[in-house]
Amino acid sequence: MRLYPLFADLTGLPVLVVGGGHVAERKIDMLLASGASVLVGAPSLTPALAQLAEQGKVEHYAGTFQPTWLDHVWLVIAATDDRALNAQVAASASERRIFANVVDDPALSRFQVPAVVDRAPLTVAVSTGGAAPVIARRVREALETQLEHALGPLTALAQKHRARIMQRWPDLAERRAFYDWLHDGPVMALLRNARPDDAERELLEALNATASAAPKGSVQLVGAGPGDPGLLTLRALRALNQADVILHDSLVSVDVLALARRDAERIDVGKRCGGRHTQQEQIHQLLLDQTQLGRRVVRLKGGDPFVFGRGGEEMEFLRQHGIACEIVPGVTAAVACAAYAGIPLTHREHARSVHLLTGHGKESLEAMDWPALAQDHQTLAIYMGVARLEEFTQRLLEHGRRPDTPFVIVENGTLPQQRVLGGALHELPTLAKEHAIHPPALLIIGEVAALARDHAWFGIQNDAHRTLKLGDSTHD
Numbered sequence: 001m002r003l004y005p006l007f008a009d010l011t012g013l014p015v016l017v018v019g020g021g022h023v024a025e026r027k028i029d030m031l032l033a034s035g036a037s038v039l040v041g042a043p044s045l046t047p048a049l050a051q052l053a054e055q056g057k058v059e060h061y062a063g064t065f066q067p068t069w070l071d072h073v074w075l076v077i078a079a080t081d082d083r084a085l086n087a088q089v090a091a092s093a094s095e096r097r098i099f100a101n102v103v104d105d106p107a108l109s110r111f112q113v114p115a116v117v118d119r120a121p122l123t124v125a126v127s128t129g130g131a132a133p134v135i136a137r138r139v140r141e142a143l144e145t146q147l148e149h150a151l152g153p154l155t156a157l158a159q160k161h162r163a164r165i166m167q168r169w170p171d172l173a174e175r176r177a178f179y180d181w182l183h184d185g186p187v188m189a190l191l192r193n194a195r196p197d198d199a200e201r202e203l204l205e206a207l208n209a210t211a212s213a214a215p216k217g218s219v220q221l222v223g224a225g226p227g228d229p230g231l232l233t234l235r236a237l238r239a240l241n242q243a244d245v246i247l248h249d250s251l252v253s254v255d256v257l258a259l260a261r262r263d264a265e266r267i268d269v270g271k272r273c274g275g276r277h278t279q280q281e282q283i284h285q286l287l288l289d290q291t292q293l294g295r296r297v298v299r300l301k302g303g304d305p306f307v308f309g310r311g312g313e314e315m316e317f318l319r320q321h322g323i324a325c326e327i328v329p330g331v332t333a334a335v336a337c338a339a340y341a342g343i344p345l346t347h348r349e350h351a352r353s354v355h356l357l358t359g360h361g362k363e364s365l366e367a368m369d370w371p372a373l374a375q376d377h378q379t380l381a382i383y384m385g386v387a388r389l390e391e392f393t394q395r396l397l398e399h400g401r402r403p404d405t406p407f408v409i410v411e412n413g414t415l416p417q418q419r420v421l422g423g424a425l426h427e428l429p430t431l432a433k434e435h436a437i438h439p440p441a442l443l444i445i446g447e448v449a450a451l452a453r454d455h456a457w458f459g460i461q462n463d464a465h466r467t468l469k470l471g472d473s474t475h476d
């Protein structure tokens with residue numbers, strides 16, 4: 001290791017920044033945030049720096065660099081674009097045993113400023129010792145997505161109660177187990193859910209309990225999105241990284257499942273719980289059994305858990321059984337398929353509203369308000385409709401939707417094998433049959449669907465099988 005890593009407490013200490021441009025501005029922001037007392041030396045300042053000087057937040061030495069500027073400072077940062085001047089600053093600092101950093105010049109720098117992930121009071125610093133700052137930046141980005149923001153308040157909470165935790169668990173192994181619980185258990189979950197007071201209460205309860213409680217299981221209802229793993233939320237990714245067991249639908253793509261913790265148990269409840277009637281009850285029972293084992297359960301659903309996903313029923317069931325439940329939304333099929341087909345679901349000229357409908361389920365098509373749905377300038381996004389395309393089309397036409405209203409069917413949306421079929425409403429059932437559309441497929445009806453022809457961008461190949469009849473209403 002070429003560099004010795006250290007974190008400096010600069011509170012109240014004078015630090016000099018030479019240079020008054022935008023680079024200096026960034027450095028000064030960070031120094032001020034750490035409580036340093038900043039002196040900035042430069043002939044002229046950016047407007048933002050000039051304002052800081054006016055407000056007395058930094059002190060301005062106007063003019064060209066003087067070694068006497070270094071008289072009382074602990075650190076210096078040279079942030080000018082004049083390499084000779086930067087070298088002079090570094091040399092003067094060296095003579096006085098003051099640590100100097102020259103921005104973007106590791107050879108002239110005695111100390112370097114790392115790339116930082118800020119979860120204050122937790123700070124992660126990344127450095128390549130100047131070898132390749134771009135790589136440090138990439139590593140920082142990766143950490144940024146991995147480390148949830150709740151780590152900040154969690155660390156602060158641990159700090160606040162540190163002495164009591166020491167006292168309660170003098171044994172190191174036991175204390176470690178407690179910190180694991182703190183990080184993995186309900187305290188962290190509550191912080192993540194923006195409930196800091198409840199989190200602290202939970203921590204204090206654990207501190208006061210005579211015996212450590214059996215670990216409580218928990219459930220996260222997580223939306224896996226439509227298939228493209230890039231559409232997973234950061235929160236969903238973190239849930240998958242921490243899960244002990246994942247109960248997933250058959251619809252969840254293998255690429256998404258591949259992102260989960262390697263040793264998490266995966267249960268395909270779509271397959272396992274065959275038999276229409278008992279299916280949902282079996283899933284409920286499984287959720288109950290797994291949480292009673294104290295496990296962190298992720299219930300992973302295609303798209304969004306609350307859009308035609310029975311997430312509501314599962315949440316109610318868990319609530320009835322006193323099991324903590326967190327909901328992580330996902331990108332629902334209508335939103336994703338429309339986007340990946342180049343269709344804006346609403347549009348100032350073509351659609352005032354969008355309706356999410358299902359062709360499946362308790363209420364039959366009878367119950368729908370067809371006169372309302374048949375009005376123009378609105379978008380219908382129909383889930384699970386493949387089996388009932390003919391009925392949908394017929395009813396809309398009967399109630400006066402124009403026969404030339406454009407439609408698009410997106411099959412396997414967002415996946416490499418995505419197919420998009422477009423045409424006019426009156427020919428929808430025929431075209432779908434001709435091109436053998438299979439679930440999962442999402443049907444979009446409305447004026448906006450015509451935009452797919454010009455704006456398709458995903459999965460288009462010179463392969464007739466993939467770009468099907470897009471917006472073209474003539475048969476071939």
Ligand code: SAH
Nearest residue numbers: 303304309332333383384412413440441442
């Ligand atoms: N909760 C899910 C919907 C579950 S219902 C969500 O929010 O997306 C299942 C239906 O969703 C399928 O029949 C299909 O109509 C639609 N669907 C889900 N994923 C899809 C995909 N990748 N492409 C097209 N349609 C999809």
